[in-house]
Amino acid sequence: MSSYNRTADRYTKPAIFFHWMIFLLVALAYLAIEIRGPRGSDSRAFWTGVHFWAGTLVLGLAVLRLLWRLWAGAPEELESNRLLAFLGRSAHLALYVFIFAQPLLGMLMVNAGGRPVSLAWTDISFTLVRADAIARPLLKDAHEWLGNVFYWVIGLHALAAIAHHVVFKDRALRRII
Numbered sequence: 708m709s710s711y712n713r714t715a716d717r718y719t720k721p722a723i724f725f726h727w728m729i730f731l732l733v734a735l736a737y738l739a740i741e742i743r744g745p746r747g748s749d750s751r752a753f754w755t756g757v758h759f760w761a762g763t764l765v766l767g768l769a770v771l772r773l774l775w776r777l778w779a780g781a782p783e784e785l786e787s788n789r790l791l792a793f794l795g796r797s798a799h800l801a802l803y804v805f806i807f808a809q810p811l812l813g814m815l816m817v818n819a820g821g822r823p824v825s826l827a828w829t830d831i832s833f834t835l836v837r838a839d840a841i842a843r844p845l846l847k848d849a850h851e852w853l854g855n856v857f858y859w860v861i862g863l864h865a866l867a868a869i870a871h872h873v874v875f876k877d878r879a880l881r882r883i884i
Contacts, residue, residue, distance in 0.1 A: 717882045719779050725772035726883055729765055729806055733861070736761035737854070759817070760827045766810035767826070773803070785877050798864055805857050812850040819843035 718726070739758040744750030784792060814824045814835060821838035825831065836842070871879035 716782055716878065718782060719775070721775050722772070722779065722781070723883055725768055725775060729768050729772065732761045732765045732768070733806070736765065737858075740854075759813070759824070762810040762813050763824065763827045765806055766814075769803075769806040769810075772806075782882055785871075785879055787875075795867070798860065798867065801860055802864060805853065805860065809850065809853055809857070812846055812853060816843060816846035816850050819846055 736758050739754040739761065742750075743754035743758070784795070787795070817824050818834050818836045819839045819842045823832040823834045826833075868880045868883075871877050872881075
């Protein structure tokens with residue numbers, strides 16, 4: 708743990724920024740893919756681009772968030788029973804896996820379709836894997852499956868935050884806002 712000046716009861720301002728920016732970008736990525744429109748339409752091209760843009764930013768911020776977490780740490784866990792503590796740690800681990808795995812699966816899917824991925828707000832394009840007609844549908848299915856699973860995980864995370872605030876009346880939600 709570093710000597711970064713923070714109170715033990717709250718997340719640091721950078722951690723709070725990363726949390727809410729990633730939330731907004733994930734929400735934007737979900738929104739974009741849901742409203743993108745029919746195949747071949749200008750709407751679909753625009754919203755698919757927004758989806759890719761949000762995904763690359765999620766991955767970039769996830770890297771920065773993890774590095775910040777490793778450097779600055781996090782507030783001590785709130786007192787709770789062992790089951791709730793385990794569920795909370797498991798949910799946070801799952802969310803971290805998601806913010807790394809989901810954008811990477813999307814990038815691999817795009818690459819396997821024969822296109823490079825462009826990083827948001829840059830002229831940087833890259834290819835992690837070559838075009839692969841067999842891998843692309845598998846990556847697409849994995850990306851979509853994980854996205855569908857995480858509708859539920861994200862919803863449960865939000866519900867848990869509300870429960871902490873309304874039912875348990877503890878500081879869990881206030882520590883991240």
